[in-house]
Amino acid sequence: MIQTLIKFIKLTFKLKPSFYLFTVLSSLTQTARMLLGVFSVKIMIDALIENNLEKVLYVALSIVLIQTLLYIFTKVFDQVNRVKSMDLRLAINRYTVERIMKFEYAYLEDPYYLDLRERAKFASDNQSVAQQLLFYITQFISSTISIVSLGTLLFLFDFWLIAILGVAFVFHVVIFNVSNNYQIAFTNQIIPVNRKFGYYLRTLLEVENAKDYRFTNMNKLIHKKTSAFSNEAMEGIKKIQLGLTKYSYLSDIVNYIQTALTYMIVATKAILNSIPLSDFILYTSTAIQLSRELTTTIENVANLKRTTEWIKPLFELLDVPLQTEHQEDLEKLHHVNKIEFKNVSFKYPKSDIFVLKNLTFEINQGEKISVVGLNGAGKTTLVKLLSRLYRPTEGVIMINGIDIWSYDYQTYIKKIAAVFQDYKIFNYTLLENITTNGDEVGALEAINKVSLSKKIQSIPNQLRAKYSKSLHKDGIELSGGEQQKLAIARALYKNSDLIILDEPTSSLDPIAEAEIYEHFNELVKEKTAIYISHRMSSSKFCDKILVIDGGVMKDFTTHDTLMMNQESLYYQLFTTQAKNYMH
Secondary structure (H helix, E strand, O other): OHHHHHHHHHHHHHHOOHHHHHHHHHHHHHHHHHHHHHHHHHHHHHHHHOOOHHHHHHHHHHHHHHHHHHHHHHHHHHHHHHHHHHHHHHHHHHHHHHHHHOEOHHHHHOHHHHHHHHHHHHHHHOOOHHHHHHHHHHHHHHHHHHHHHHHHHHHHHOHHHHHHHHHHHHHHHHHHHHHHHHHHHHHHHHHHHHHHHHHHHHHHHOHHHHHHHHHOOHHHHHHHHHHHHHHHHHHHHHHHHHHHHHHHHHHHHHHHHHHHHHHHHHHHHHHOOOOOHHHHHHHHHHHHHHHHHHHHHHHHHHHHHHHHHHHHHHHHHHOOOEOOOOOOOOEOOOOOOEEEEEEEEEOOOOOOOOOEEEEEEEEEOOOEEEEEOOOOOOHHHHHHHHOOOOOOOEEEEEEOOEEHHHEOHHHHHHOEEEEOOOOOOOOOEHHHHHOOOOOHHHHHHHHHHOOOHHHHHOOOOHHHOEEOOOOOOOOEOOOHHHHHHHHHHHHHHOOOOEEEEEOOOOOOOHHHHHHHHHOHHHHHOOOEEEEEOOOHHHHHHOOEEEEEEOOEEEEEEOHHHHHOOOOOHHHHHHHHHHHHHHO
């Protein structure tokens, strides 16, 4: 708990140090108000006993004035802290997202880290752990300052009062600790149920699934499962509430016993005339207030313990190594001249099966390479390795004679543009989907290359049009083929040395596809290009074809050479597809 709490405090102090300054100031003013409230009754009683009306009015006005000023300061500090708390929560979210975006890609596909990310997201979204921790830390600081002040006052009056409060404190700690462990145990049981409930609920609400629901009974099945998970979660919550009520009763009993003993000690001193009546009120009020502060502190510690358990997945996620860490002394990639695969083999993390086996080939500057093979042959994995999304299990990939992992990440990725099968068009303007620097001239040039300019010119606001009606009332929608052209335009705009196109024409109609193929060399010009497609006709426009079968390189030569070997996999794929087109 303490290690996690220290991590949280270090992170939040780094992101927003002023939050803690205003927390302390707010706590000090609250303590001052509390102490003044405790002493004001004593002061007023002493003034009344003296029977001096002028002094009574003076004391009353002074107390009201000071309390008003402290109240104003408290409200100001609280308001500032609420704003800073919101800023801090947003800063934590931004920091987390920035870290995740810089993870080595392998972690983003690893089931363990996918589950870890879900647990961290659950804690953040469903339990608001960051918000809770900030609140409990604020309360803890405030209570600590109050306890020190009140405890010092009572200790100077009578040690036995401190001893009674100390014993009660121990009982409260035991009760809250057992209660807290009980709550954590049940909550951990509910989290997996809640995660499944969230999945089914999202599945029901996703618009993309609406068509399937209309032709199947899947929506009824999902609704049934959602209801079952909901009922299971509610049963767990009821058990938690019943258990917490039992422990709350025990805590109340300890409070009553402690209050009774406090009154007995202070009353005995008052009866024996060792203290005036005003001191009786002062010290009983102080003891009661201190008891409340101690109970609040125990509750806060219990809450901190429970909340730090929930936030642990977030810090485990934040500890994942970054793609861009330790880059200072690495080589800078200025130009892609030559790509070499040397005995490269790869198997995915936590798998014993090699997806690629002993690949060795070279690609020279400006060459256009087509990678072909059956589904699951390892084509996409090959470009993932070249894109530094994964590290080779064996062998080395080199650019210009240097291991690609020896290059600074930012300069390396700047020289590569890629369009993968699962490309994404974002809910921003079309211009922002191509470039984030507002370069309309360059963006227009890119969309002209992919024959998308007529479509763009036909819509209101053209490049400034916002994509997707799901987020923007005036948003526009594009067909699958138009989206793919936009993704290719984005890759071409990047003006990198190497372009990777993984199934870039799968959503295009035959005419648009033929147009892309015919102008392919013109589109990429002197750039090196690696092209993956199931449509074999695309290979005719490339300099060489890399044929992969079951992760093994079968051929690496020209289209004409491969077509001379009727026993080759490439020949079989090409002619089979050609026959289908003929029919």
